[in-house]
Amino acid sequence: MNSSQVAQPRSIGFIGLGVMGEPICRNLASKSGAALIALDKDAAPLQRLVAQGVKPASSAKEIAASVDVLFLSLPSGEIVDEVCRASEGILANGRRGLMVVDLSTTSVDVTRRLADDFAQQGMVFIDAPVARTRAAAEAGTLSVMVGATPEEFEQVRPLIATFASDIALCGAVGCGQVVKILNNMVLFEIVAALSEAKAIGERSGVAVGTLFDVLSKGSADSFALRNHGMKAIVPDEFPLRAFSVDYARKDLRYALKLAGECGVDAEGARHVDALLQSAIEAGDKDRYWPVISRLFQAGSPRAV
Incomplete structure (x- = not known):
C-alpha cells in the first residue's frame, strides 16, 4: 500500500x-x-x-x-x-x-x-x-x-x-515516543555541555558569541549549538510561552523512567534533571528551558 x-x-x-x-x-x-x-x-x-x-x-x-x-x-x-x-x-x-x-x-x-x-x-x-x-x-x-x-x-x-x-x-506503537524521548534527552545533555563551555570560556577571557561561532565551524557543531546556543544562550534570552523548564523536565523524567526499566544508569540525564530542578527552584519554571545556562554564572545556585 x-x-x-x-x-x-x-x-x-x-x-x-x-x-x-x-x-x-x-x-x-x-x-x-x-x-x-x-x-x-x-x-x-x-x-x-x-x-x-x-x-x-x-x-x-x-x-x-x-x-x-x-x-x-x-x-x-x-x-x-x-x-x-x-x-x-x-x-x-x-x-x-x-x-x-x-x-x-x-x-x-x-x-x-x-x-x-x-x-x-x-x-x-x-x-x-x-x-x-x-x-x-x-x-x-x-x-x-x-x-x-x-x-x-x-x-x-x-x-x-x-x-x-x-x-x-x-x-x-510506542517506538515513536522512545525515539522522541531519547531525542530530547540527548538535546538536553548537549545544551548542558554548551552551558558549561560558556561559563568556562567567559571566565577564561573568550566572549560566548566568539566561542560558539568558532565551535560551529568545527566538530562541536550541532543543531543545539546553532539554535539553543546561539539564539538563546548567547543573547541570554529565555522567553515565556516557549518550551519551558517544567515541560523539559517532564520529558526528561520519561527518559529516566525508560532508562530505569531498561537497566541503564543514565548518569548524564540525571545530571541535567538536577539542573532543571535547580532552575525551577530559582523561579524559572516557565521560562524557555536553556535558561539552565544561568546556573553556571558566578554566584548562581548550582545543581547538586
Missing part, C-alpha cells in the same frame, strides 16, 4: 491548541482538504482558526463521535490518558474505526496501554510525537517520529506531511 492509495479522511478532529497545536492544526486545515473540528480550554486559538474553516467543538465526546482521525497535542502523557479515559472522553465515545494520533510527548507505557485499550474498542491509537520549534510548526517543517504498523503509517502519513518535512516510522 502506498500513500496515493489511502482514502483521505472526510473529517479530522484536533484537541490541544497550545504553542505547537495551533500552528499544526492551521496547517492541517489549510492543506488536508478535510473538515476540521477542534477543542481547547482557551477560546482564543479557536477564534483564530475559524479563518481556516476550523469548527470549535464543545467537548472531546463530540469530536470523538464525529471524526475519522483525531489528533492530540497535549502537555503531558497524564493529560492524554485523562482525555482518553474520561467518561466524556475518547475511548468511551469514539466510533469504531477512529484513528487517534498522539502528537504529544507521552510515556511509553501509557502509550502502549492506550493502544491496547483502543484496539479492544475497534479503534486505533498511534504515537507521532513532534520535534523542532514553534517556528517549524508554523512553517510545516516539523520532524515526526511515528509508532504504528506500516499500514497505519501509510494511512496517516499524508496528513502528517501537512505540518512536517521529516516523518519516520520508528517501529510498533
